[in-house]
Amino acid sequence: MTETAVEMPVPRIEERRAGSVPGFLMFAVGLVLLAGGVALLVTGNAGLKALGIVLALAGLALLRGLTPVAPGEARVVQVLGRYAGTVRTDGLQWVNPIAARRRVSTRIRNHETGVAKVNDLDGNPIEIAAVVVWQVRDTAQALFEVDDFVEFVAIQSETAVRHIANAYPYDTTEPGVLSLRDNADEITEKLRGEIGARVASAGVKVIESRITHLAYAPEIAQAMLRRQQAGAIVAARERIVEGAVGMVQTALDRLASQDVVDLDEERKAAMVSNLMVVLVGDRDTQPVVNAGTLYS
Numbered sequence: 001m002t003e004t005a006v007e008m009p010v011p012r013i014e015e016r017r018a019g020s021v022p023g024f025l026m027f028a029v030g031l032v033l034l035a036g037g038v039a040l041l042v043t044g045n046a047g048l049k050a051l052g053i054v055l056a057l058a059g060l061a062l063l064r065g066l067t068p069v070a071p072g073e074a075r076v077v078q079v080l081g082r083y084a085g086t087v088r089t090d091g092l093q094w095v096n097p098i099a100a101r102r103r104v105s106t107r108i109r110n111h112e113t114g115v116a117k118v119n120d121l122d123g124n125p126i127e128i129a130a131v132v133v134w135q136v137r138d139t140a141q142a143l144f145e146v147d148d149f150v151e152f153v154a155i156q157s158e159t160a161v162r163h164i165a166n167a168y169p170y171d172t173t174e175p176g177v178l179s180l181r182d183n184a185d186e187i188t189e190k191l192r193g194e195i196g197a198r199v200a201s202a203g204v205k206v207i208e209s210r211i212t213h214l215a216y217a218p219e220i221a222q223a224m225l226r227r228q229q230a231g232a233i234v235a236a237r238e239r240i241v242e243g244a245v246g247m248v249q250t251a252l253d254r255l256a257s258q259d260v261v262d263l264d265e266e267r268k269a270a271m272v273s274n275l276m277v278v279l280v281g282d283r284d285t286q287p288v289v290n291a292g293t294l295y296s
Contacts, residue, residue: 006197015140015203018077018085023066023092030066034059065097072107074139086139104139108207113158115213120180121169125217128165128180130188132157132195133207141203149202156198157209164191170216180214187211248275 033055040052069075069090077084078100087093088106095101115129134153136142142149164180164187171181178186188210196206252271 006194008198008201009145011138011141011145011201011203013083013140013144015138016085018075018087018095020067020087020089020093020095023068023094026062026094027066027092030059030062032059033062061097062094065094065099067093067095067101069093072105074104074106074136076102076104076139076143078102083140083144102143104136104142106136106139108133108135111154111157112212113154113161116158116162116165117217118162118165120165121167124170125219126165126170126180127213127215127217128161128211129213130157130161130191130209130211132209134199135205135207136203137205138203141201146202149204152202153199153204157195160191160194160198161211164194170214180211184211244275248272251275 037052037054037056037059040048040055044052067075067087069087069092071090073090075087075093075095077087077095079096079098084096084099086104087095087101110131110133112131113129115127117125117127120126132153136149146152168187169177169179172179180187191211192206192209195209199206
């Protein structure tokens, strides 16, 4: 059994909750300040107009901090380039007005790799593809640990698929050896584990992975099909011979136990030969009536 181990850098940052206030409250406060400032600008004297400008600017600043957060997404907050936290509560939220807010989807996503042509453990060219179900677990790591976490997941998934294909044979007859074709559940579990280890530093959690396409490459498909057919024929013949031997033994035992006929060794050999031909042959037999004896 081949073990797959992936060593990725340890993340330097972790997601934390950003300080936020319910947005509707701040929206109301901002509107009051803005309306009051405009009123003072219109009706007040010089001193009140200056106060009105301050109130209006304060109201606009408060309104600028309003941040809508949709279900299934988060907002990563940066203040002057520094990570300040993540807002995951959906609805209208309010954060620092001077902060930059980046949207990150936390919905479940699918990625289907292209059909890759690789060599299996035995060196046979095969075609393989897989689908990966994943979700952003840590928004800070997704944004700040890699350049593009979506592209990162895609590349690492394809790399893991190729590695798994190189690590196991397409099929095998050796007992206890995993193969891509015959041990789909074990292989897909190992694939999920390797992809998860590769993308963990990007704050991504792999929910499931599944091989969707597995076949020999076209240039060897016919040869491998003939090999599989030959193996199936041999296995079937072995099963037929095993059953035929048991039937012959049963027939001889019942003839001897019930004293139907007394057979010497030569007659037993002839009977065994005839029964094996009838039972093992893949064509109908033509009976021959012997009018004499076994010896003439």
